[in-house]
Amino acid sequence: MDARPPSSDSSPWLPFESRRRARDEKRDAVLRTAVQLFLEQGYHRATLNAVAERLNITKPALYNYFRSKEEILFECWALGQERVDGFIAEINARGGSGLVKLRQLVRAYAENMADDYGASLVRFDPRDLSEENRAIVRAGKKSIDRTFRKYIADGIKDGSIKPCDPKLTAFAIAGSLNWIGHWFQRDGAMPPAAIADEFTDRLTEGLAARPTKKTASIRRKR
Amino acid sequence: MDARPPSSDSSPWLPFESRRRARDEKRDAVLRTAVQLFLEQGYHRATLNAVAERLNITKPALYNYFRSKEEILFECWALGQERVDGFIAEINARGGSGLVKLRQLVRAYAENMADDYGASLVRFDPRDLSEENRAIVRAGKKSIDRTFRKYIADGIKDGSIKPCDPKLTAFAIAGSLNWIGHWFQRDGAMPPAAIADEFTDRLTEGLAARPTKKTASIRRKR
DNA sequence: CACGTAAATTACCCGCAGGAAAGATAAAGT
DNA sequence: ACTTTATCTTTCCTGCGGGTAATTTACGTG
Numbered sequence: 001m002d003a004r005p006p007s008s009d010s011s012p013w014l015p016f017e018s019r020r021r022a023r024d025e026k027r028d029a030v031l032r033t034a035v036q037l038f039l040e041q042g043y044h045r046a047t048l049n050a051v052a053e054r055l056n057i058t059k060p061a062l063y064n065y066f067r068s069k070e071e072i073l074f075e076c077w078a079l080g081q082e083r084v085d086g087f088i089a090e091i092n093a094r095g096g097s098g099l100v101k102l103r104q105l106v107r108a109y110a111e112n113m114a115d116d117y118g119a120s121l122v123r124f125d126p127r128d129l130s131e132e133n134r135a136i137v138r139a140g141k142k143s144i145d146r147t148f149r150k151y152i153a154d155g156i157k158d159g160s161i162k163p164c165d166p167k168l169t170a171f172a173i174a175g176s177l178n179w180i181g182h183w184f185q186r187d188g189a190m191p192p193a194a195i196a197d198e199f200t201d202r203l204t205e206g207l208a209a210r211p212t213k214k215t216a217s218i219r220r221k222r
Numbered sequence: 223m224d225a226r227p228p229s230s231d232s233s234p235w236l237p238f239e240s241r242r243r244a245r246d247e248k249r250d251a252v253l254r255t256a257v258q259l260f261l262e263q264g265y266h267r268a269t270l271n272a273v274a275e276r277l278n279i280t281k282p283a284l285y286n287y288f289r290s291k292e293e294i295l296f297e298c299w300a301l302g303q304e305r306v307d308g309f310i311a312e313i314n315a316r317g318g319s320g321l322v323k324l325r326q327l328v329r330a331y332a333e334n335m336a337d338d339y340g341a342s343l344v345r346f347d348p349r350d351l352s353e354e355n356r357a358i359v360r361a362g363k364k365s366i367d368r369t370f371r372k373y374i375a376d377g378i379k380d381g382s383i384k385p386c387d388p389k390l391t392a393f394a395i396a397g398s399l400n401w402i403g404h405w406f407q408r409d410g411a412m413p414p415a416a417i418a419d420e421f422t423d424r425l426t427e428g429l430a431a432r433p434t435k436k437t438a439s440i441r442r443k444r
Numbered sequence: 445c446a447c448g449t450a451a452a453t454t455a456c457c458c459g460c461a462g463g464a465a466a467g468a469t470a471a472a473g474t
Numbered sequence: 475a476c477t478t479t480a481t482c483t484t485t486c487c488t489g490c491g492g493g494t495a496a497t498t499t500a501c502g503t504g
Contacts, residue, residue: 041349042347044266047460047462049461057483058484059462060463061481061483063464064481064482069461069462125264128264165420169424171401171405174401175398175404176393179398179400179401180393180397183393183397198390199390199394202391202428205428206428207428269490271492279453280452280454281492281493282454282494282495283452285493286452291491291493
């Protein structure tokens with residue numbers, strides 16, 4: 001039917017040849033294509049037919065890798081969450097003052113927001129998920145929020161951050177960062193790293209107990 | 223006028239009496255109910271049947287007041303935008319330093335975000351609108367963004383705000399504020415005014431050229 | 445009181461997207 | 475070579491929700 005140009009980006013399914021390939025690889029390809037389309041058009045407007053078409057396959061083929069559209073949506077979110085959990089663990093492992101940890105978190109989180117899976121954390125609506133998965137999502141969001149608040153509270157305690165309400169401060173910072181997921185375009189003027197750097201300074205400069213210079217070492221004095 | 227005083231969010235269509243009422247009043251009631259349901263369930267999940275049911279009428283009756291579901295969505299957004307345009311005009315009329323104007327904008331915008339129509343500005347997806355209406359929405363968002371940037375640039379020029387990149391700073395502030403529309407619940411602990419106050423300080427304290435507000439501007443050379 | 449009109453209602457249509465069933469095809473095992 | 479198994483296609487079903495048509499109800503007015 002549609003004599004599609006052989007390019008079709010990087011689908012493991014070339015029109016009709018070289019079929020068998022690693023299952024996980026194809027599953028990942030489905031996910032990458034799906035998250036792109038979901039972000040482009042919105043979950044409801046994006047159809048599985050359209051996802052399949054981009055992969056040079058047909059809709060029912062998708063059901064070899066996922067049980068439902070909702071499962072695809074959930075896994076997009078899960079990948080984003082996984083990364084956040086990852087760098088939070090790293091930051092915790094490295095230790096440091098509250099302000100230092102907060103700044104690392106802001107930076108990593110901002111960069112993650114400029115990624116498709118990262119943006120999934122805020123661009124998709126949990127109400128599209130099953131009750132089970134929605135509960136998992138809620139737990140994930142809660143965990144991130146707790147981390148922000150904890151770092152802020154830690155900073156107040158150790159004197160690196162001046163006294164403030166951790167809850168509202170966390171909301172303000174997280175809101176700023178989450179919004180990146182809504183306006184960032186990969187073809188924009190600024191690369192993700194630059195945005196992350198800017199936001200790191202902008203969002204924490206008002207919090208430092210003493211004027212601090214950029215990413216230079218923070219002295220923990222008590 | 224009314225035999226029995228209806229509570230503010232009760233339907234003007236009591237099952238079978240006192241029907242005829244001012245057309246605009248009913249139109250507004252449809253809008254209020256619709257925006258609530260859209261926010262509760264999301265635009266796609268919320269059906270016109272459900273909207274009608276809450277009003278004690280049936281779906282086709284809605285078409286006496288609106289031409290389509292999309293038109294309802296657009297008007298929800300338009301009402302939110304109208305308010306923003308309103309207080310921006312007021313702030314411009316009052317004048318003042320960049321910082322003063324910015325703080326007023328932040329405060330009013332934050333409060334607006336705690337309102338159904340205000341939240342419409344950020345909770346609904348422009349892609350659900352017709353091309354025409356989407357263009358109007360885009361223009362509105364752009365106008366708000368320009369205002370944020372202008373106040374910041376004004377502040378830098380008049381010395382009330384310390385030098386920074388107006389574009390990213392506007393993004394950071396607007397992001398924080400927009401996010402309120404996603405987490406604020408009317409039955410939460412804090413009233414909108416308190417949140418607005420907190421955010422006003424939190425989001426501008428890092429920007430003031432001089433430690434705190436008050437006092438005349440002092441030129442800071444870098 | 446009859447009539448016209450606005451605003452409802454009941455009944456219907458239809459297009460679409462998610463998903464299931466059953467048939468094909470290729471690779472791999474025996 | 476024959477069978478098996480996973481994978482992909484063709485085909486179809488079904489429910490749902492936006493929107494329309496035809497009909498009724500009720501009020502205002504001459």
